[in-house]
Amino acid sequence: MNIITFIRLASNKIISRAQWYDRYWGGVIKFWRANQFNLDCINLGSNSGLYGFDYTQVEGVQGANWALGPQSLIHDFNILKNYFSYLKKGGTVFIPICPFSCLVSEYSKESNLKYYTILHPATIIDFEESERIRALSIMHSPFKAMPLYCIKLSIKDAIHKVISSKNKCFDFAADANRMLTNWQKQFGITDLNTSLSPLHAEEQISRANTLHEMILFCRERELRPVVVLLPMHSALMQQFSDSFRQHYIYDFIQKANIGNTPFINGFEEKQYSDEDFSSSYLLNKHGAMKFTRQLCERFVDRAVN
Template structure:
């Protein structure tokens, strides 16, 4: 019996060692690092001079490639809440240069967004410490962070033939759903705005999250101040068809909240939501409220110019 148990334990130990070994090889492949929008975190430079955060509005809205003399990085991810903006800032703050300009987009849903809307936590196990993830669960952490070889996304082909580089099409959902509006497709933009309003309502509460999200935003500002960074609040550009979905009362209350925060903390705020320099050019947009490749390049240069950085 003793020999049987020892033999079983030996097989178990060998199996575990093989699992850990193959897992180690897998997580170091370009294929694994290119699974989703988090690919860019494997390409993060040191000495970041300009960093932006934010949800999909930020993720699609900034592109620092081709800018001479500026090291920028886009921390934005689809659905990202202020909680994860804050946690990413704290986790990767050591990659920011002294005096780094930290751009903090505040979208219309930012203050009321639920803490764990649409299970966004799943992608953050790869980026953050366990306790920094809202509603963290050990089984998810093991499967998605420690042993991703056990996850549904595991793809053995990368162990046999890896990708040449770390890359990911951030517009994959637009391509999958064939969402490509022509500049004269006004009805298409309007219908898209209505659908996004439904999404807005799905990921927000009825005011119960405002205090927590405001606290996260204020902590970001304080963290920047304590570490020698320059915090800047802004609202991204949207098409008129998206802005029309929100009434005048909503816009007044939203701006009032921002104004109170800026006065309290002495931070600047730039409102690009209806800036005609970019919002009137539909060729810059992928849909009613997200910038496309050319729009993100133009907008990034506009913001940096307004801030006197270029």
């Protein structure tokens, strides 16, 4: 082995363990190493699911967090189709939704790149062979595929660790306003309190059909689906009026015809405080373990020793 090959291999090994590299892939690296079958439960979801579930301290439960961020319900469904066999018979599938899951989200090629490393080509939206080749190239040899980017992000992460302040006071109200502004811009919504536009109403029907199909998919395979709207900080929850909740959440659930599938309504979760959140929208590790433990106690059959 020559020195150049050694440096490249060593660099790839270091990069593969870096936090920025996991963020680059949106958390998909966990699927590259997935080898645990007979799971009691899993969760799907976007960022709220990614940061909202933590099974590490739930005794007697073998669970896996399959959420990726950002991600739509259709992507959730495709992951479930590819990996459902990792669950035991009767296993629980937590299906997180967010305040705007009923609408169609457009994702860039960069955001979709991760799916080429874990999904069958037939289940990848807008599949392109050139993107598959690019994804696998970065996956197997990140430093060779994008050396300048690797150096830049490694330095940026190192600097961030030095200057970050753990004691910095977080402004949940300001963050809630920022989240709402970004959502309204993303989906082209001017007034959150009015009925859905004709376009959004069509999207809601389409997404409701997707959720309904996911539930049927689970039942046909003797899995137990649970629809979950995760808790949010009070600063954000109070921004969502009764009108918004009806039009964007409850109408969506009704159109999905979930039947007797349990629905956990995060708007009704009142036992969470500042210490449970990393932002107005996302739970922190403490909050995630607390929330996951409560869900598992209600919906997961624990192993008997």
